[in-house]
Amino acid sequence: MAEDTGRGASRRAFLKGSVAAGGALLGAGAARAAEPDPLITEVQPWASGLGEGVDATPYGLPIRFEDDVIRRNVEWLTADTISSINFTPIHALDGTITPAGCAFERHHSGAIELKKEDYRLMINGLVDTPLVFTYADLERFPRENHTYFLECAANTGMEWAGAQLNGAQFTHGMIHNMEYSGIPLRTLLHEAGYSGETEGKWVYVEGADASSNGRSIPMEKALDDCLVAIKANGEALRKEHGYPARLVVPGWEGNMWIKWIRRIEVMDGPVESREETSKYTDTLADGTSRKWTWVMDAKSVVTSPSPQSPITHGHGPLVITGMAWSGHGRITRVDVSKDGGKTWETARLAKQGENKALTRFYLETEWNGEEMFLQSRAMDETGYVQPTKAQLREVRGENSIYHNNCIQTWWVKENGEAENVEVS
């Protein structure tokens, strides 16, 4: 709330005692300002001099006061930063678009620099006319624009073993949501003469980096909504997101969104590559592994309040917010619980849910210092309801790494701080 910083007396007598702090009507924690506020009554330095000119930042970065809103690595998670992960600072964001600059990265052999001039995309295998496209070729095909979330299959993966990472950025930050401009993969397959009359029921896609990160994708999905994207949020893809072209596989695990895409082979079956057998499969309770779990099920998380975004403004009105998404389509409803899932309130969706894209939710409430066990629970257009951790473990055991879409709990303490916990 407004505080008297003691810097001087009022220059405008009319203000004295007649202007209330904005919190006055907000709740018990706020009080009418006893003394005039110099930030209102005194001319401040920023109001009496010139600011920065337009040549200062041809391409701008966030203001320095926001320098904690960055991608962060968790050093102990992996052995090196080349094959490692960083996380989107979702606890500090609002709305649905993720700015590219702080959208998480995951590489298998590091982010490569590949010039448009050096870029080639080959389509081969069971097609009539194997083709090689340059970047300029790609720009000549009809483009579509769609906003989609990308979630790493390992997002929330550490939580299988219990409440481990203390912040929404770390538990749920392997996700971003961007507007892509790209060429439907079906267009390129048809250009290569793929007719649907061959044995070509799968595509195998690989990237130009050393890992190649090859993945098999069923032809049905390839022909449905996959894009070869050349822009994200209006501009060229960032290096770390696959410049100059990446595959977009809407609603499916991020590992399949091949970056620096260089080859698409039409095949009669899946390759069963490393990335789809020893990795990105789900080890079940009996030790067997479940494969082909590509679709990211409905999921949500409260981003504020959360461990990195505690309540600092005192008692009274509180906006609880978070995001929800489903690889199966649109989010239709999000519920919020303050008591660890005993009772639920339906949150307000900022906009109608978009297909395979992030949906922002809000719950406006009152908070007066009581302990909360905050949860959110997403529902999608298929009728699916996001499960609890217990429900998920019942099906999957505790040996999994991937595809953890359980309900998350934040313990909000009496002082407004929050902590990652499990509730039984």
Add this chain to the structure above:
Amino acid sequence: MAEDTGRGASRRAFLKGSVAAGGALLGAGAARAAEPDPLITEVQPWASGLGEGVDATPYGLPIRFEDDVIRRNVEWLTADTISSINFTPIHALDGTITPAGCAFERHHSGAIELKKEDYRLMINGLVDTPLVFTYADLERFPRENHTYFLECAANTGMEWAGAQLNGAQFTHGMIHNMEYSGIPLRTLLHEAGYSGETEGKWVYVEGADASSNGRSIPMEKALDDCLVAIKANGEALRKEHGYPARLVVPGWEGNMWIKWIRRIEVMDGPVESREETSKYTDTLADGTSRKWTWVMDAKSVVTSPSPQSPITHGHGPLVITGMAWSGHGRITRVDVSKDGGKTWETARLAKQGENKALTRFYLETEWNGEEMFLQSRAMDETGYVQPTKAQLREVRGENSIYHNNCIQTWWVKENGEAENVEVS
């Protein structure tokens, strides 16, 4: 098209003569590759070593190959960079979202640095309870999310005097389109006890910078869809866009979107400030000036091909693209002409037009080196059709600076280069 760079023979004999350049089916300008392409047949450096790790860029910037996609100033337009303008590189963007880093800036006394802790917003005048809000107070009110374009009233202003600036960035780049998260202005007015029963039919809004840039806004608009925005594209506003809070006045001229918003006074009439009398009014043919022309009428521009985005890929398939917007609501249709407005084809809208937001359009066509006089013509949900320059001059004369929403012409030459021209 794919070229033989002469670096070596094929390592994969099966490729020789069997893989066509992607352009093969694209048109006459493309040819089947005579020799194998080392970029396909040879292992490249980026495929045999490690790329950059995830700690490299906690907040990332575009890849260095895109360092020409930046905001640009036009030095001769204004005397200094403090009160000047730079322009969004719209010729290089696709989709609808403008990344904050290259979204244009216009300041009246430079971009100021204002900490959240030092931020205050006062509502005074004809209200029951004058209030002062801190930034933390603002965060406690219910927020909405909306994507809106912001266009400077002077966008395309130099074109009144003829075809002057050779590039879409300079003729039409005083525009951006972002997803805002903010508090409805009506919520804050009601918090201050504004009931609608007073004489308060206007608000006067000013910013915390030295210029203060005060503008009067009719109460009807203030209560309708104005927001006090605290985020844009998910993250905190950039310094140059009004950190930590700016006014959003959907569909109305950018000058009214007060940055660093510090005061809202409810009044019984407009202030008739400098910014709404000597500036941001339209001088007509008879020398009188028209005021209160706040709404930005429907407008569009072809962004590619354009002077800064020539055709470089040879003959055959060509994607013509651009963007359209209307301060009155949704774009319903965009037509494209290749012959300076004699004949028109209806373009494809990438998505259904959104209320007061940019709409992307595409026209897929064939180009075989013929001269074109490219134009686009937007229509909005009110039935309004974007006028020609001649139609606009008929009403407005040639003395205006602001509110030029005329149809733009690019002369595309036989070599694919483009130039800003007027057609009679």
